[in-house]
Amino acid sequence: MNQASPSPRTVRLAAAGDLLPACRLDGTSPRDLAAGLAPLRDTLAGCDIVLGNLECTVPGDGAIVPTEPRVIANPDAVRAVCSAGFNVVNLANNHAFDCLEGGFRNLRRLLDEMGVAHFGAGDDLAQASAPAILDVRGVRLAFLGAADVRSGPFQQAAPNRPGVAPLELSRMIEQVRALSGQTDHLIVFLHWGCERFLIPSPRQVEQAHALIEAGASMVLGHHPHVVQGMELHRGRPIVYSLGNFVACEVPFSDGDSVVWNRRERTGCLLLADLAKGSLDNVRQVATYDDGQEIRVDASSRGRGILAGANRALARGVSLRRFRRHALWVQTIRPALDHLRWSKLKKFRLGKIRKALVAAGKARGSQ
Numbered sequence: 001m002n003q004a005s006p007s008p009r010t011v012r013l014a015a016a017g018d019l020l021p022a023c024r025l026d027g028t029s030p031r032d033l034a035a036g037l038a039p040l041r042d043t044l045a046g047c048d049i050v051l052g053n054l055e056c057t058v059p060g061d062g063a064i065v066p067t068e069p070r071v072i073a074n075p076d077a078v079r080a081v082c083s084a085g086f087n088v089v090n091l092a093n094n095h096a097f098d099c100l101e102g103g104f105r106n107l108r109r110l111l112d113e114m115g116v117a118h119f120g121a122g123d124d125l126a127q128a129s130a131p132a133i134l135d136v137r138g139v140r141l142a143f144l145g146a147a148d149v150r151s152g153p154f155q156q157a158a159p160n161r162p163g164v165a166p167l168e169l170s171r172m173i174e175q176v177r178a179l180s181g182q183t184d185h186l187i188v189f190l191h192w193g194c195e196r197f198l199i200p201s202p203r204q205v206e207q208a209h210a211l212i213e214a215g216a217s218m219v220l221g222h223h224p225h226v227v228q229g230m231e232l233h234r235g236r237p238i239v240y241s242l243g244n245f246v247a248c249e250v251p252f253s254d255g256d257s258v259v260w261n262r263r264e265r266t267g268c269l270l271l272a273d274l275a276k277g278s279l280d281n282v283r284q285v286a287t288y289d290d291g292q293e294i295r296v297d298a299s300s301r302g303r304g305i306l307a308g309a310n311r312a313l314a315r316g317v318s319l320r321r322f323r324r325h326a327l328w329v330q331t332i333r334p335a336l337d338h339l340r341w342s343k344l345k346k347f348r349l350g351k352i353r354k355a356l357v358a359a360g361k362a363r364g365s366q
Helices: 038-045 075-083 100-114 125-129 169-180 202-214 300-314 319-338 341-365
Strands: 010-020 049-054 088-090 117-119 132-136 139-147 185-191 218-222 230-233 236-239 244-247 266-275 278-289 294-296
Touching: 010 139, 010 185, 010 218, 038 294, 049 075, 049 185, 075 100, 088 139, 100 117, 117 132, 117 139, 139 169, 139 266, 169 185, 169 202, 202 218, 202 230, 202 236, 218 266, 230 300, 236 266, 236 278, 244 266, 244 278, 266 300, 278 300
Parallel strands: 010 049, 010 244, 049 088, 088 117, 139 185, 185 218, 218 236
Antiparallel strands: 010 266, 132 139, 230 236, 266 278, 278 294
């Protein structure tokens, strides 16, 4: 992907969504992420800031959260992702504490060793809520992250407790107002929304608009694992979900795993040029992780997913429409999915197999 070089006092930003470098239960990586990210190295190398949501932890002292799925990476997998160009990452998400405080501190130590700026989680509320601030070519940038409690973070930060920064709108608006007077650009990066929903909620739209009106240069979201649309509010971009960028399958202890379909493997890479007093050349680029390589997706499918997400948002998000969409995503579509012949056949064969095994055991015990 060819891009003109930025001017000496312009910062080129690339923002991606969820980075999920999950490893197997034995701690080994299921894929070569360094090789897998190679097709995007030139694109990312042309950017001064490459931002992503690092949605994982690394092992700590052996402790893990009781719920699944857990997104646990090994240090080499994290290094591979960051070495591809990511130099600023958000830790305000629902998997940062999957290995509790020991894993979080090991991840933070690893990022510090690599010189990767991070924000959104910390040893207490003040540290978790603090922005990452960078000066690039004389342009001062701040990054502020938070996770909605509805996204399911195991541990939210409190005055005397480690965790992720909670999405408390009134507090964040005060922060944005203060930081917008001290920096040239403030990027708000939020872990919110409902998984696999193609539209945000009316509440999210209200929150994003309020943060822009308080002084944020852009509001970018992640957590749904699918792309949601982009809009401009007062001339500033809001992308409600950037989707998955690195989409490794996430294992369960029973041998099952979270797998991703074509739409969930398609992400949005947001590119923008930031200078003092201006934000230009905002554009969306589709990416696709096929399970081996991650690359720019110039196909009609990739472009169509981004365009469709933008059209869906442009139609407006009423509470009635959101509730209808929730019924489809959470109830109707899963029911239809279970009625597919491939799943029914698997279910029947499994039942027959179990019955035969049980009958054999019964005969053997007689």
